[in-house]
Amino acid sequence: MSRLPLVDPKSATGRVKEIFEGPLKGKNFNIFRAMANSPAALDAYLGLSSALGHSGLSAKEREVIQLTIGQQNDCGYCVAAHTAIGKMVGLTEEQTVEARRGKLSDAKLAALSKFVLTIHEKRGFATADDVTAFKAAGYSDGNVAEVIATYALAIYTNYFNHVNETPIDFPAVAKL
Numbered sequence: 001m002s003r004l005p006l007v008d009p010k011s012a013t014g015r016v017k018e019i020f021e022g023p024l025k026g027k028n029f030n031i032f033r034a035m036a037n038s039p040a041a042l043d044a045y046l047g048l049s050s051a052l053g054h055s056g057l058s059a060k061e062r063e064v065i066q067l068t069i070g071q072q073n074d075c076g077y078c079v080a081a082h083t084a085i086g087k088m089v090g091l092t093e094e095q096t097v098e099a100r101r102g103k104l105s106d107a108k109l110a111a112l113s114k115f116v117l118t119i120h121e122k123r124g125f126a127t128a129d130d131v132t133a134f135k136a137a138g139y140s141d142g143n144v145a146e147v148i149a150t151y152a153l154a155i156y157t158n159y160f161n162h163v164n165e166t167p168i169d170f171p172a173v174a175k176l
Contacts (some may be wrong), residue, residue, distance in 0.1 A: 007036035015039035059089035067099035111137030
């Protein structure tokens with residue numbers, strides 16, 4: 001059960017109403033409804049998410065990051081959400097499971113997952129060799145920065161859902 005009240009978009013006011021009628025129109029997911037207790041928290045999510053939509057990382061690559069870190073942080077909400085979203089942007093069921101395991105059969109996506117796991121495990125203290133290996137897989141300096149930003153977004157949503165105990169409103173996924 002959600003620890004924060006789930007704001008009903010129909011009764012929202014002010015900035016929250018603007019968000020639910022604008023960028024989140026038709027996306028009345030529990031995470032957003034709980035974040036809506038603070039317009040600033042909801043704007044923070046939307047700002048980072050929107051900016052990353054213009055990054056050099058594809059939607060599939062961003063979902064690999066979300067799935068890899070969501071699994072590492074045992075965030076059932078994010079794993080379920082990003083499994084569904086990942087499939088919508090072109091990941092196969094097998095790739096969503098591989099991303100959760102941090103071992104993908106696609107070499108470039110595998111390098112991405114490995115790099116984000118390195119950032120996670122080393123708490124950001126990636127070595128020059130870690131960055132070089134990631135870039136050798138076909139990624140750029142800009143992608144390095146974008147992976148870190150996407151990782152930050154994943155941590156934000158994972159931890160938000162842990163604290164809130166957000167009820168999952170996406171199709172269930174099997175535990176690994």
